[in-house]
Amino acid sequence: MRLTATTVIALRALRRNKLRSVLTALGIIIGVAAVIAMVSIGNGAKSLVEGQIASLGRNVISVFPGSATTGGMRGGWGSSSTLTLEDAQAIEREVVGAVAVSGEVRDRQQVLANGLNWNTSVLGESPGYLGIRDWELAAGAMFTLADERSTAKVAVIGQTVVSNLFPDVDPIGQTIRIRNLPFKVVGVLKPKGFNFFGSDQDDVVIVPLTSAMRRVSRRQNLSGILIQAQTPESISRIQQDITDLLQQRRGGGEPDFTVRNQMELADAATATSRTMTALLGAIAGISLIVGGIGIMNIMLVSVTERTREIGIRLAIGAHDRDVRMQFLIEAMVLSILGGVLGVALGIGSSEIVSSQLGWPVLVSTTAVVVAVVVSAVIGIVFGFYPAHKASLLDPIDALRFE
Amino acid sequence: MTPVVQLENVTKTYSNGEVEVHAVRGISLTVQHGEFVAIMGSSGSGKSTLMNVLGCLDRPTSGRYLLDGVDTSGLDRNERADLRNRKLGFVFQGFNLLSRTTALENVELPMLYSVERLSSAERRRRALRALEIVGLSDRAEHLPNQLSGGQQQRVAIARALVNQPQVLLADEPTGNLDSRTSVEVMGVFQRLNNEGITIMMVTHELDIARFCRRNLIVRDGRIARDEAVPDRLVAEVEMQRLREAEAAAKLIASA
Structure with a gap:
């Protein structure tokens, strides 16, 4: 050629x-x-x-309360108040492959600090929550299991709360007041931005689950349970195991809870x-x-x-x-x-x-x-x-x- | 010595549907090295067909054609292309240079298709040498449209020479040129012929044929006459005569 x-x-x-x-x-x-x-x-x-979707956490399965029927009136999803701390503990104890479990209580409260105030979402969570959400701290530390056991008045706050309550003060060690109770800020979260549904994930104050249940929201039931599966492959099996376990704990009947995983959303x-x-x-x-x-x-x-x-x-x-x-x-x-x-x-x-x-x-x-x-x-x-x-x-x- | 061109009873018949056209009806011809032959004839005489056969562009219907001792009848399309590349040089009436391509690149063209692989430096060297032979080494980077007709034809001659062919085939090389430039181009041919290059040329101009050494006249597909040119013209002498005539014309005009 x-x-x-x-x-x-x-x-x-x-x-x-x-x-x-x-x-x-x-x-x-x-x-x-x-x-x-x-x-x-x-x-x-x-x-x-x-x-x-990744900002929601890694391999996350969520349990939400189902519908409650009172006197013939069906309340719709989330109205049931039967999801308890014991359910969360049972999942942590019995479901194989659930690496982290965190019961969750959500509430909106007026928070005061530093002569300023701000209405924000107050979350009661277990110390494992940050791991489940794949969330890191910018400063300070997460509260511990000991804090949870002792219903300690400590809090970890998000960036939006920092900018609204502590515009020019280092928030670590400061006190914020929720329902007039003083909580000590032990950690500040890294920014996570808006979530898939458009709400600001940094507009948040996280306190130990027990503190939230007894001191802030004063309720016995949970708003949800977050579970982290070990691997993406085990998600659907663990989801089924959780469903079976909760069903068994309720002795059958119409389920008053719903189990979702992040993959369904991602798909x-x-x-x-x-x-x-x-x-x-x-x-x-x-x-x-x-x-x-x-x-x-x-x-x-x-x-x-x-x-x-x-x-x-x-x-x-x-x-x-x-x-x-x-x-x-x-x-x-x-x-x-x-x-x-x-x-x-x-x-x-x-x-x-x-x-x-x-x-x-x-x-x-x-x-x-x-x-x-x-x-x-x-x-x-x-x-x-x-x-x-x-x-x-x-x-x-x-x-x-x- | 082997004749450079040897035709043995060559015929060429075109069949155009029902009608058969006998363009060449049996031509035998021998041309030795160093000859300068003019082929003449009116249009339709078969001289163009003869030229195509001689140029290995077309195959005879019957008869044999030996080019430099090699029988061309059994060769396929590409083998004939190689033969044209190595043994023949073509000069056309319409120059047929590639437009928008420098004189040098035009002259390099045959070397790009030769079996022998040459480096680009060697190609350039040989092309410049060929341009020098036709007296255009100072126009190497010019494009065809920047050259006069005579210069374009000289570039075409350089292109035909660059692979050192056995025969130079020219098809009415002066057909598109005025008389003065025609003489100039014939001068180039005569010089090349004096250096030993065999040239065969089709023309219908008698005075152009007189620059050659041998004239063939083709009529109705046969050679009607084949004779040596008795009073051969020399281009340099003719050129001198033209110059004198022009000078005289100027004198008359200015007087």
């Missing part, structure tokens, strides 16, 4: 027609740019959703973004094919227009294979060039979208590689017919062509 020579010839031919080369590649450039930009935006949206969310990505990908794929047809179109015109050139080449010793390779290489160079420029344009426009619209954008290496490979393949596929047509020309006819 005289591949190097043929490549030189093809590159010279492209250089002779710079404008036409660029215009031909434009179809591919736009197609690839569309693929890259759309996949990047789709991935960005997906990672945002995944991040929000729904990722399914949506998967559909979007597939849709955008399909549109972009179509524009790539249109770009390929554009290349074929121009190459066919080019073969007709350059009949005489082909005749000269054949007359002075080009084999049919040389002519075919020349046009094939021209088509491939155009499409690969289009692919590379398209990747640059796609990444550029993704950056613009991310900086101007504030959308999260994630450029995927796979998409970049696939786009370039696909455009090369398009070059070969759509370049072959014109190239073959050129190689079949008869030198005498081609030289006589006007």
